[in-house]
Amino acid sequence: MEDAAGDLKQALPNVCDDVQIHVEVHQKSSSVAKKEDIRMSVLKLLNRHNIVFGDYKWTEFDDPFLKNNVQSVAIVDTELKLEDRQPIDLSTRSLSLHIFHLNEEGPTSENLEEENEDITAAHHWMLPAGPPGTGKTSLCKALAQKLTIRLSYRYRYGQLIEINSHSLFSKWFSESGKLVTKMFQKIQELVDDPDALVFVLIDEVESLTAARSAFRAGTEPSDAIRVVNAVLTQIDQIKRYPNVVILTTSNITEKIDMAFVDRADIKQYIGPPSTAAIFRIYLSCLEELMKCQIIYPRQQLLTLRELEMIGFIENNVSRLSLLLKEISRKSEGLGGRVLRKLPFLAHALYIQSPSVTMTAFLQALSLAVDKQFEEKKDLADCV
Template identity: 90%
Template sequence: MDEAAGDLKQALPIVCDNVQIHVEVHQKSNSTAKKEDIRMSVLKLLNRHNIVFGDYKWTEFDDGFLNSNVQSVSVVDTELKLKERQPIDLSKSSLSLHIFHLNEEGPSSENLEEENEDIVAANHWVLPAGPPGTGKTSLCKALAQKLTIRLSHRYRYGQLIEINSHSLFSKWFSESGKLVTKMFQKIQELIDDKDALVFVLIDEVESLTAARSAFQAGTEPSDAIRVVNAVLTQIDQIKRYPNVVILTTSNITEKIDMAFVDRADIKQYIGPPSAAAIFRIYLSCLEELMKCQIIYPRQQLLTLRELEMIGFIENNVSRLSLVLKEISRRSEGLSGRVLRKLPFLAHALYIQSPSVTMTTFLQALSLVVDKQFEERKKLANCI
């Protein structure tokens, strides 16, 4: 990898500088080091390794203080800054460092008591709180995570409340409106803390909005429409606060009530992962398998950006990276949830040994991708 990077510097002498670069520093949970001390050590690290080729993450350091106190240092979102793929000189860039701890306690449940029974109405995270995944819900959680880190100079911490839409329809229909009010009263208490950035996530919002349509058609009890109207009223009340972001997801866009759509400032369709996104998903899975020594010996792969820059260099690293790129292209159309399972299936179905080389594993991954599409085709023919 170092030899390839050296060849690249000679082939591409023009280095991009004078851009704003965000650097996210994950401080270890057991670290009590001052942020300013971590900041100074990270700046020294970036000064020593000042040329990057797009997004990059350090998890091992040539500095004892960083090894003891920092989990990772990540240069992020460079693709938003540069239209052309160029090396970046960090020493000549404007650096914004975001130092954060992750909350490792996991979510707590927001329970509403009704008729001697607890109803789980929402899950509650203190942010930042761990790595995001890939679906619509995970994207919303990742957005909350990112904003909490980026706005840490303004808000001391973040709160994420994931509302369980189905639980709002209590079996005691006449009480459902009261349950909504109780839940939003708890959310209001969080909003009143001006040091907190509060995210309210309503997952699968179509389960609420469909009730309005069903009521108009005469197939839904009147209490169901009261629940939906209560949610809309509560949303209107809390959205005026500057420290609140409301997020919703839906799998059935045609079922979303226009009363919800009209309240949205940004509407974004999320399709299946692109080939580039699939490549990154596979790359992260392979990294985990190498850490566990399931893939051994450890073999560094290039990112897509590095591959485009030095793909002409003939070596084993670029060859394996090109193989992964081709597998990613053939995987288009699969969901993120399925893609995460494929490396596990590749090992389970096609590998008979505890550890395997990267070359052999990629062959197995290619086979399991083909198998996935064959099974989908057979299933479609049976319907």
């Protein structure tokens, strides 16, 4: 085995010698091991398995220390630097290890007191936290998670404040911008901690810009525009700090006026998930179902990259992986929330037993996808 690895290393082209490889190490919540000890053990692991093909994750370990202290070791983001799937010799690469705990406590509410009433102004996460979903808001949360992990050498922890724009009008209308200022004062307290990387997420920001448009048209009272202007003023004040990242989402881009657009350094359109993204969503759902033994026996599936690399080999693994790829392809056009629900619906609608084989489950999933598109068509015909 060692001779084969040596032959592979010798045959490797000198590709991307300047590429830095990022390794994310998820330390178990119960672990109190020192980061330096974990770092040394992970480096030994990577030294033993130093040839990888793109992104890869270890979740099972022979080393007792890693087994007791580490949830996973993942080589990530290689596709951002390597155009084609190529063998990577880790022993010749610059490795950047990011060791982190996940916060499992969930969000807390930021409440503001006004006239004997507690108003929930925002939700507050300590980062990094649990896994994100697949939509725009989840992408923003994932970005916050990733930056918190990558910048852990500079900031000791991250914090995420999620503000729902609708609440600014539904509950704060009569008080104009006063409560907005109170909320941002709380955010300012977080920003004042130089060890904290603070993310402020304003969801559905088009509701603020819609109010500005309605005010100009004379259909919105002046109190609403005070709320919007207060938000803009507060954003301008806190964005000057180096430890603040402001994120916004919108479903109706044409309603965002230039006052908001001009403040954005990066603007990114998020379309429906691609076939590759859908495949990964389904694959993660299948993994969870296999862990719970709803799908049994456990069946290994190939990733799309592995399918492309080896081509089609006549065996059960390739056949099932290609079937999942075909289901992913015909699922194009469905949103992330629907895609996450489909495996559950497949089991509820088409599986009549507590456990099922992978083959039978994929057949049920295919039927659930067909049913979803039929329902969408029926709804469209009714409009």
